Amino acid sequence: xxxxxxxxxxxxxxxxxxxxxxxxxxxxxxxxxxxxxxxxxxxxxxxxxxxxxxxxxxxxxxxxxxxxxxxxxxxxxxxxxxxxxxxxxxxxxxxxxxxxxxxxxxxxxxxxxxxxxxxxxxxxxxxxxxxxxxxxxxxxxxxxxxxxxxxxxxxxxxxxxxxxxxxxxxxxxxxxxxxxxxxxxxxxxxxxxxxxxxxxxxxxxxxxxxxxxxxxxxxxxxxxxxxxxxxxxxxxxxxxxxxxxxxxxxxxxxxxxxxxxxxxxxxxxxxxxxxxxxxxxxxxxxxxxxxxxxxxxxxxxxxxxxxxxxxxxxxxxxxxxxxxxxxxxxxxxxxxxxxxxxxxxxxxxxxxxxxxx
Amino acid sequence: xxxxxxxxxxxxxxxxxxxxxxxxxxxxxxxxxxxxxxxxxxxxxxxxxxxxxxxxxxxxxxxxxxxxxxxxxxxxxxxxxxxxxxxxxxxxxxxxxxxxxxxxxxxxxxxxxxxxxxxxxxxxxxxxxxxxxxxxxxxxxxxxxxxxxxxxxxxxxxxxxxxxxxxxxxxxxxxxxxxxxxxxxxxxxxxxxxxxxxxxxxxxxxxxxxxxxxxxxxxxxxxxxxxxxxxxxxxxxxxxxxxxxxxxxxxxxxxxxxxxxxxxxxxxxxxxxxxxxxxxxxxxxxxxxxxxxxxxxxxxxxxxxxxxxxxxxxxxxxxxxxxxxxxxxxxxxxxxxxxxxxxxxxxxxxxxxxxxxxxxxxxxxxxxxxxxxxxxxxxxxxxxxxxxxxxxxxxxxxxxxxxxxxxxxxxxxxxxxxxxxxxxxxxxxxxxxxxxxxxxxxxxxxxxxxxxxxxxxxxxxxxxxxxxxxxxxxxxxxxxxxxxxxxxxxxxxxxxxxxxxxxxxxxxxxxxxxxxxxxxxxxxxxxxxxxxxxxxxxxxxxxxxxxxxxxxxxxxxxxxxxxxxxxxxxxxxxxxxxxxxxxxxxxxxxxxxxxxxxxxxxxxxxxxxxxxxxxxxxxxxxxxxxxxxxxxxxxxx
Numbered sequence: 001x002x003x004x005x006x007x008x009x010x011x012x013x014x015x016x017x018x019x020x021x022x023x024x025x026x027x028x029x030x031x032x033x034x035x036x037x038x039x040x041x042x043x044x045x046x047x048x049x050x051x052x053x054x055x056x057x058x059x060x061x062x063x064x065x066x067x068x069x070x071x072x073x074x075x076x077x078x079x080x081x082x083x084x085x086x087x088x089x090x091x092x093x094x095x096x097x098x099x100x101x102x103x104x105x106x107x108x109x110x111x112x113x114x115x116x117x118x119x120x121x122x123x124x125x126x127x128x129x130x131x132x133x134x135x136x137x138x139x140x141x142x143x144x145x146x147x148x149x150x151x152x153x154x155x156x157x158x159x160x161x162x163x164x165x166x167x168x169x170x171x172x173x174x175x176x177x178x179x180x181x182x183x184x185x186x187x188x189x190x191x192x193x194x195x196x197x198x199x200x201x202x203x204x205x206x207x208x209x210x211x212x213x214x215x216x217x218x219x220x221x222x223x224x225x226x227x228x229x230x231x232x233x234x235x236x237x238x239x240x241x242x243x244x245x246x247x248x249x250x251x252x253x254x255x256x257x258x259x260x261x262x263x264x265x266x267x268x269x270x271x272x273x274x275x276x277x278x279x280x281x282x283x284x285x286x287x288x289x290x291x292x293x294x295x296x297x298x299x300x301x302x303x304x305x306x307x308x309x310x311x312x313x314x315x316x317x318x319x320x321x322x323x324x325x326x327x328x329x330x331x332x333x334x335x336x337x338x339x340x341x342x343x344x345x346x347x348x349x350x351x352x353x354x355x356x357x
Numbered sequence: 358x359x360x361x362x363x364x365x366x367x368x369x370x371x372x373x374x375x376x377x378x379x380x381x382x383x384x385x386x387x388x389x390x391x392x393x394x395x396x397x398x399x400x401x402x403x404x405x406x407x408x409x410x411x412x413x414x415x416x417x418x419x420x421x422x423x424x425x426x427x428x429x430x431x432x433x434x435x436x437x438x439x440x441x442x443x444x445x446x447x448x449x450x451x452x453x454x455x456x457x458x459x460x461x462x463x464x465x466x467x468x469x470x471x472x473x474x475x476x477x478x479x480x481x482x483x484x485x486x487x488x489x490x491x492x493x494x495x496x497x498x499x500x501x502x503x504x505x506x507x508x509x510x511x512x513x514x515x516x517x518x519x520x521x522x523x524x525x526x527x528x529x530x531x532x533x534x535x536x537x538x539x540x541x542x543x544x545x546x547x548x549x550x551x552x553x554x555x556x557x558x559x560x561x562x563x564x565x566x567x568x569x570x571x572x573x574x575x576x577x578x579x580x581x582x583x584x585x586x587x588x589x590x591x592x593x594x595x596x597x598x599x600x601x602x603x604x605x606x607x608x609x610x611x612x613x614x615x616x617x618x619x620x621x622x623x624x625x626x627x628x629x630x631x632x633x634x635x636x637x638x639x640x641x642x643x644x645x646x647x648x649x650x651x652x653x654x655x656x657x658x659x660x661x662x663x664x665x666x667x668x669x670x671x672x673x674x675x676x677x678x679x680x681x682x683x684x685x686x687x688x689x690x691x692x693x694x695x696x697x698x699x700x701x702x703x704x705x706x707x708x709x710x711x712x713x714x715x716x717x718x719x720x721x722x723x724x725x726x727x728x729x730x731x732x733x734x735x736x737x738x739x740x741x742x743x744x745x746x747x748x749x750x751x752x753x754x755x756x757x758x759x760x761x762x763x764x765x766x767x768x769x770x771x772x773x774x775x776x777x778x779x780x781x782x783x784x785x786x787x788x789x790x791x792x793x794x795x796x797x798x799x800x801x802x803x804x805x806x807x808x809x810x811x812x813x814x815x816x817x818x819x820x821x822x823x824x825x826x827x828x829x830x831x832x833x834x835x836x837x838x839x840x841x842x843x844x845x846x847x848x849x850x851x852x853x854x855x856x857x858x859x860x861x862x863x864x865x866x867x868x869x870x871x872x873x874x875x876x877x878x879x880x881x882x883x884x885x886x887x888x889x890x891x892x893x894x895x896x897x898x899x900x901x902x903x904x905x906x907x908x909x910x911x912x913x914x915x916x917x918x919x920x921x922x923x924x925x926x927x928x929x930x931x932x933x934x935x936x937x938x939x940x941x942x943x944x945x946x947x948x949x950x951x952x953x954x955x956x957x958x959x960x961x962x963x964x965x966x967x968x969x970x971x972x973x974x975x976x977x978x979x980x981x982x983x984x985x986x987x988x989x990x991x992x993x994x
Binding site (some may be wrong): 049077253 | 358360361362373375377379382383384385386387388389391392396397398399400401403407410411414484508527531532534535538541542556557559560856857897919940
């Protein structure tokens with residue numbers, strides 16, 4: 001007989017324990033069947049999601065790589081179709097990435113990003129190339145018991161503990177991890193040794209850690225709800241967008257670094273005997289992003305592009321359609337923005353109605 | 358997926374980025390979080406650095422001209438043919454020149470110098486973009502004794518006042534622009550000086566509009582204001598000298614507008630204040646005097662050499678500073694040392710086992726026009742010479758032209774021998790940023806076909822011309838450069854193997870500041886109702902490493918995508934007066950010629966001005982007659 005679910009609706013049987021001393025051997029076992037991607041300190045001291053060659057080098061300490069793991073489901077340059085000359089005609093064949101991957105040590109913000117991307121790619125006209133790759137990715141998250149410096153995931157309901165987008169969530173309990181299987185695949189991964197059943201004490205400890213982590217954010221938050229109300233009821237003055245405009249340098253970094261941005265362009269890469277049609281990241285902040293074949297550009301002015309970005313990210317219209325705001329509160333745009341038009345700064349400006357640069 | 362840390366190849370800011378490759382192709386670029394300059398940021402170019410070598414039309418095998426055709430050849434055949442071709446030119450008593458490039462690495466440029474002064478025994482070595490940079494460098498050196506005064510890009514962020522003499526900083530040097538914006542956010546006063554309302558001018562506390570290229574007049578105004586005596590002239594100390602008196606005397610009686618006077622006061626009284634000058638902000642004929650005046654302004658206000666105050670010269674293209682430092686110039690040895698520097702000559706003699714050539718050679722323009730043999734290292738002439746595509750016609754007069762490049766450029770197609778070399782992301786080396794960081798670039802993927810790293814090809818050519826030149830690795834080459842290039846001598850052992858490379862510290866400017874009188878001679882006025890000028894900045898739209906990159910050449914800049922063959926930017930006032938709307942054609946007529954182009958209406962351009970894109974100067978340059986600006990009549994067609 002299955003045990004009753006706890007007050008959070010969780011199945012206590014889904015919570016398992018992994019001794020920290022068993023972590024490396026578990027990663028090594030995962031590496032037998034899949035390419036394991038995890039944060040590690042790379043060149044220049046930068047933390048990056050990279051294929052693991054040495055499980056000892058996997059970094060599960062504080063901090064999150066500046067570049068999200070998005071590139072492993074949506075690469076910056078992604079060949080989709082091969083076009084080859086074939087006698088007088090051409091032959092077209094699809095290119096698929098069949099690599100089985102485990103992304104290990106992802107944080108809740110990025111897991112929410114993955115869930116968001118999947119929803120976008122799976123609805124309306126499902127994107128087969130995306131889904132085939134993403135279906136082969138297993139996500140093992142590490143809950144943030146200590147919030148990062150720039151993140152504001154609590155404002156986006158995207159952390160500090162994962163709610164969706166993951167198969168397994170690890171929670172650091174000191175000398176052991178609590179491992180929560182969130183999907184069939186995840187539960188199977190933690191079902192056998194070296195995992196063992198968690199006790200009620202472990203689960204209580206986990207909940208305390210989550211509440212403690214949320215408390216760390218204090219009263220400061222990005223107030224996305226307030227911004228949403230203003231932006232969705234047209235209560236943001238045009239002058240505000242105009243005032244922001246010179247503070248954006250159109251680098252596109254906010255899009256490229258964002259776990260939920262997925263807009264792309266299509267470009268043909270020349271090969272020896274033909275071409276590869278590639279999906280490449282694009283930025284809605286670039287002036288030619290909306291340039292039409294007629295020459296008309298509905299968002300020629302920078303202020304209109306900034307306005308559009310934030311309308312998509314935080315308006316009620318998109319919230320209703322997507323079921324989430326288009327921001328996971330990872331805080332990366334704060335660091336990577338070449339100007340000052342990052343998410344918290346713009347949301348604050350929308351809420352207060354003034355822009356200070 | 359593999360990732361390597363490298364340095365952005367585009368502007369001279371020198372941001373660090375991670376190049377990513379999958380299945381042997383470059384697929385992405387990401388900012389380096391801890392890089393001292395980039396600090397986790399990149400501009401649009403940096404974010405697409407991987408595109409240039411991936412999408413460009415690449416050279417994969419050596420090509421030799423046979424009849425009217427270029428046919429594929431082996432490396433051995435190609436090197437033999439280059440040796441025979443250039444030897445033939447020399448045997449006939451004609452001269453051979455070598456063009457280095459701001460697009461090449463320090464190692465490639467250094468070997469270009471070695472090829473010329475060591476192997477070919479001549480002085481004909483230069484790079485095309487030096488023409489715009491050298492007068493500015495010389496002007497600063499005249500005052501400070503050092504062409505690259507102390508001060509770092511990052512000093513901008515903490516400056517209280519920034520004087521910005523720009524072409525269009527946000528476009529040419531986005532990281533520098535972002536640091537200026539950060540300073541403004543902290544409360545700094547930004548003063549922009551330029552002839553059009555740029556991105557940065559919208560962040561400025563004061564924009565000082567000037568006639569095209571008249572930045573010099575504003576600089577002398579600043580100097581006159583701080584020396585006029587009706588205010589405290591700075592907080593620094595300057596050793597009194599005859600030059601100081603001459604400077605004061607030359608400025609006596611110069612009337613200074615109030616906005617300039619006030620901005621000068623801000624600059625002089627700030628604890629930390631910086632001057633940023635883009636290479637293109639000064640017209641060629643006033644660049645040297647303008648740069649000297651700026652250096653004197655920094656000196657008399659006590660900002661020269663003061664911690665946190667920078668005088669920054671921004672070269673337009675990637676490795677211009679590096680090319681100059683390693684000696685890609687016809688009139689000096691590496692480090693800009695004179696031909697009578699016995700210590701350097703002894704070192705060159707020891708490393709090269711022969712007497713180095715100590716003659717002043719031809720400059721780039723003269724080489725293109727006057728040599729009969731030419732070696733072009735990583736340069737597409739139409740992209741970098743004022744004459745644009747017309748410059749290629751001159752190559753027909755050469756008996757033998759060799760091009761080392763990664764891309765099938767127009768110059769490569771006109772060559773007798775083409776040697777395919779590795780592009781960015783495919784070769785190891787270093788580049789030098791505008792503030793003297795010698796930083797690593799690294800190979801992430803292999804070059805296509807049988808293309809080879811440029812430094813290896815140049816070393817082989819040097820050997821073929823009788824100067825043994827074999828390096829087991831690029832580390833061996835660095836050891837030679839450490840001894841022969843003064844900037845490299847300051848790099849510690851092993852520093853170049855570390856993640857980014859080395860930040861080379863130069864001694865703070867001492868008391869040897871030399872002041873002098875300024876020349877207040879006025880420029881010839883432009884004749885015509887409208888002044889047409891080129892976009893002052895080097896335009897990436899004509900650079901082979903950008904022109905092939907789809908995002909950079911088309912998608913990022915809408916107007917370039919819309920009007921690939923050129924356009925003219927005008928103020929709405931002028932467009933309305935002519936009765937034209939965006940995209941309509943207008944005819945520009947000057948005493949040099951006429952051209953018909955579509956109109957782009959831009960609030961950045963002042964009424965009475967017409968801005969032409971440098972990248973399209975093949976088509977539109979005729980109205981300028983090879984000059985930076987000209988008076989034009991504009992008519993609706």
